[in-house]
Amino acid sequence: MTRGARAAEWVVLYALSIVVALAISSVIVKATGGDWWPVVEALVDGSIKAPGRWGETLGIAAPLLLVALGTVISAKAGLINIGQEGQLLMGAAFAVFFSFRIGGPGPLNVVLLLLFGALGGAVWASVAGLLRFWRGVPEVLSTLLLVFVAVQAVGYGLKWQWLLLADEASRGNRNLVSEQLAKDNRIPRPDIFGNEFPITVYVALALALAVAYVLARTVWGFRLRMLGHNPRAAQRSGVSSTVYGATALAIGGAFAGLAGAAMFAGGGFSFGNYRLVPGFSDFIGWTGLLVALMARERALPAVVAAFVFAMLRTGAGFVNSTGVESRITDVVQGLLVLALLVPPAVVFLRDRRRARAAATERV
Amino acid sequence: MLIDFFSAVGDVLSSESTYINGALFAALLAFAATGEWVAERSGTLNISVEGMLLSGAFAGALGYHLADSVVVGLVFGAFGGLIIAVVQAQMSHRLTADQFVVGLTLNILIVGLTGFLDREIDPRADRASTVEIPVLVDIPLFGQALFGEPWPFYLLYGLVPLSWWLVYRTRWGLELRAAGENPQSADVSGIDVNLRRRQSIYYAGLTSGLGGAYFLFAQIAAFDDSIIRGQGFIAIAAVIFGGWTLWGTMGGCVVFAGALSFQLSLQGLGYELNTELLQALPYLVTIGTMAIFARRVRSPAALAQPFIRGLK
């Protein structure tokens, strides 16, 4: 098969599986008496077309991308970190604690807050790192379990005023809520063509480039990749799996924590309005992990994947107005992810089946 | 104050309802963890068990809604879990997609789907009838919890030994254990590794689906997309806590469910314990157990590793 034909085949396969995923979604909507086309229109409106929406989408893409970048780094070291949701939440909690219980000098506050967020995520991931390299607990299990511990820990913090809970004056009749971040401590959201989004979007993009560069070009990245591909060869060549592995996990957590802090201080329609509340993380950690996996653990493709996943989220906000329950977007998103997994597998299996069939024919 | 507290603890421990509640949660966990254990022994860290439970609960409600029968509801429930299992297994062990991508996606997708369908269909269910086993039900404290339950509960008494027998005493079990320990060797010996792994996931789907439906009929009898709330992940924790043995896993289910029920009962008496700590307990205990025993208790050697013939 020629190169061109092969490429065309890929395009067709991807188009086909996406169409199938959308078709299934439409069947689900139809079966429950809804109408499919308005849903699609609402998705596009809500994510890009309507005024101010693409800014909103970028605002959600940024934390997704940050989480994904951290995932890429730990994956390159051969570690399976699936606890970003908890690391993100911890990052947000650290940022909140810093903002209201420590505080820094004026303009530096927002920077320090972000750093504290990163620290929180790193600390939480390092618990898994410690368990992995000191006690031999597989990180895939510990990171997963720590998510649920983080949820409870933050819930606990939100019950105590000396930790995260707001004082009575500022929380009014609400429970389990932190103070609201003061206006001058928030991440700036400049207005561009009627769209506003926090400048962490630029930070995330810059970090994507930085991660790609560091992994590809620096000695550190080189040794990290070596560790991921062949830990024994790496050990022999002087790469300590403990040092590099624990560092990679911590950095992965730091990115997730940074994402949490950025969500807290950057605003956006679903991020608690500059307050920490239960359920604050809102699946951004899990979705960021998916972004990284869909991008096959590469930094630059993760930029695109993050934007696509963000579109589905912002689009969802508009779906309710069509009379169809907005949860359908979770379904669409899930089906799309599954659909994107199919083409590479189909090609792989087809090639194998052909070899098999060819062998059968000869007899 | 402290004396009051201890007397409250005493009340809780001597109250039948603590054990009845505990049995409810333990059974939910046991249905899921039994299947999860089989899946993990074959080499899959099946995180879609959460989705399987939820799907089972919704399908159970739907089955009851359509046929007005708990039996049909349970069959629907098992089938609901199986659907998730088929997608998970086919994607990860036939199409060679990453098992975590598939599992995570399914978990998110199924919350959306059941939530969506629930609003649109609003299935109505009812509690299953309670069956009391004579004599045994009169055992003080535990009698009601173990022998005076809604009837689907008793399925466990068959399911758990059956799972043990399947894994340790049948050829199928031998082959799936080999697939979980050393897929290359199993393959060379003529075993279809990925087929065994898929089948183990189907098994997990069936038991978890059944578990979800059981929970629906045993407790609230109305579906809600937050009905499962991470119990699937606790089931995973129970398998790890149990060191990948079936009895250890069941022990984990009992301990974790007991902690939950204890806390709920104390709350009922007006004592606010540190609920967060208690809710985090299963995970903390599991992490602690692993930290102590990880080097001695061995997970299946090929756990969470995909198998593709010819790739070492």
Added chain:
Amino acid sequence: MTGTGGSDPSVPAVQLTGITKRFGGIVACDQVDLTLYRGLVHGILGENGAGKSTLMKVLIGLVLPDEGSILIDGQPRTIHDPLAAAALGIGMVHQHFSLVDQLSVWENVALGEAGKLDSSGVRRRVAAISEQYGLDIDPEAQVGTLTAGLRQRVEIIKCLRRDPHILVFDEPTSVLTPEESEQLFSTLREVVAAENRAVVLVSHKLDEVLHATDEITIMRQGRVVDRRPTTDADARSLARAMVGREVSLRSERAAFGLTEIEEAADVGPEDGQAAETVISDEPVLRIEGVTVRGRRGGARLLDDISLDLRAGEIVGVAGVEGNGQRTLGDLLSSLVPLDSGQVVVNDSVVRTGAPGAMAKAGIGVIPEDRHDSGVVLDMTVAENLLMVDPHRVARHGVMDKGQVTEAAQQMIEEFDIGCSGPDAPLWSLSGGNQQRVVLARELAADPDVLVAAQPTRGLDVGAIEYMTDRLRQTAVDGVAVLLISSELEEILELSDRIVVMSRGRIVGELSHDDANLETLGLLMGGSEA
């Protein structure tokens, strides 16, 4: 008594015709024909990479041929997978075992059968087979705890339990002592003669094939180049057929087990060159009382080992595989910490098990299994060449692309590494060229000690010759060389001094002149010198 019918001796049990298999651009098997009869042991002889293994994988269904046909007992068949092969009565004793460590002996034997699992029946059969062939084994033992020789026993029982009428042994003696090999061959004879089975013995060792077979097929570069009754064959002619020209070089002869002992005893390590080598008095590497235990306080993998190495000498470590050589190599690769004793390089003690400590101290290693710790298959040739010391092509922690390419290009040329360029992924290289990458990298670090573990395994003749010359040259250049090998001929040929390992201990040390196959064989079997 065989699985399927048709035991007419005139019909071949197996007839492979025109089997061709390509992997990418490489033709592993090229129009290969092979005919096996019942009651005969058929040897398939060839160098590593000649296509023997691929051919056998075709027969047992692990590889699908691109062309060709398979007749089993005169019937055309396709064999898609090992289960299909088993159903046709074909069984294989694998070179790399097909056992699951975590299961018991009887469970492993039962693995891959069909039908109900009958544990007591399997145990009884295991006992019966053990008895019948003198393969003593405890059916309840966990396979992971057994020695290599016992594991092979399980493998053979597993194979015989299915009562195959076609039996393939793939390089079966690589994990056995000479004595155990002898026992294996007598079992093999029995299986064939008494029970009318067809047996294939795949090997690269001439002695073995001459000794144990009735018929020989010789393969070279994926083709069958000769086939004859064993009675008409002698070592020299077989070697010629295998290599395709007269075998003259020692290294070549060593590779096929052809070294005449007397000759080897007379001459020093490679004629003439020994004279140039200056062996210093002071040891460069001192291994002092080293003990390494297995995980969880298990058996001693290395048991109180002491060994000195001087600049300019080659010390051979002989022994049956699985007697601690791998651990010794791992120790000197910073891969395992030790429980007692110490490793001293140039009078300073090296921290064992610390990442890169051995490399930093001046020990280069060509590991036993290069895929295990020698190379990273998914990285480029250049990256593999610069693994140990990337800083020399980096500035402020950033690798300079130009310098990387330049440094790699230089090594590629010096060591004549066959690849499409520095950016070629390592997996695209042949085994011999991958091994050259390892050698180039280790020598580029300018080591004081070079550890070469099974350095010629899996290489073709040209590569073996190259490797052998390089090792000798390295010693001449003043490096202390530790040669760990299970090929006695290779050891005898290269070493100035030979130590023998058995069960993690050094059981004897011989000077080159005192060593011959017999004395080494006795020591390897575990009898103290």
